[in-house]
Amino acid sequence: MSKTRLCISVAFAAALAGPAGNAVAQDESSTGLAKKLANPIASLISVPFQYNYDDNYGPNEKGSKSQLNIQPVIPLSLSSDWNLITRTIVPVIHIDDIPTTGSSDSGLGDVTASQFFSPKAPTAGGWIWGVGPVELLPTATEDTLGEEKFGLGPTAVALKQKGPWTYGALVNHVWSVAGDDDRADIDRTFMQPFLAYITRTSTTFTLNTESAYDWEAKSWSVPINAQVAQLLKLGRVPIQLSLGARYWAESPDNSAEGWGLRAQLTLLFPR
DSSP states (O other): OOHHHHHHHHHHHHHHHSHHHHHHHTOTHHHHHHHHHTSTTOSOEEEEEEEEEEEEETTTTOEEEEEEEEOOEEEEEOSSSEEEEEEEEEEEEEEESOSSTTOEEEEEOOEEEEEEEEESSOOTTSEEEEEEEEEEEOOOSSGGGOOOEEEEEEEEEEEEEETTEEEEEEEEEEEEEEEOTTSOOOEEEEEEEEEEEEOTTSEEEEEEEOEEEETTTTEEEEEEEEEEEEEEEETTEEEEEEEEEEEEEEOOTTSOOEEEEEEEEEEEEOO
């Protein structure tokens, strides 16, 4: 791991352990914010900046990939009973020794945008849910950073929050509907089951997978992610810092293998 990535890890770890965490722990409302952050379709404006590092790409396992996902979440009130939650993922990518040794590229990847229509009140059983469309936009600035296809499909999420626990799953499926005929068609299912535990000091422990099945290539990608996050305050602005690791339980040929790193800064804008 490079010195830059080591510095990022140390900075996040120091922030999690610092005195600011104790200050926020005294604020009872911070636990409510932490619970909203564990809910993908909460009525809370947030902007996560999520950094991911993975390596062991390629036949010689020399390739590596750094990806910063900018993921604004914006809720819109449609009526007294319904919200529309927009979730967008804008990836900024750098790859080394991919697809061949000695090559590298940097730039914008393909944008994924989702819109969830969600009832404002949970069901009688306490379930929170939302459904809507998902779009894949071919915004990559380099051929190696995207799929050069427009994609559309359905997405859904369901979760339950009980005491300190949050558990549920987010799923979507994307088919390509237009784009470069020379590139492979997209027919992909994404599944993200998640489990989170929030302490009284607004520390969140999360375990999830971001699994995808490619029906064209008939291959799985199964990264298992474990993270710890702490809610803090930067002046008057609440933020959440998190640090975690991932293990690739399954991946396609020449894709990432072994362990990876994830670090995240989330800006919150409570109403």
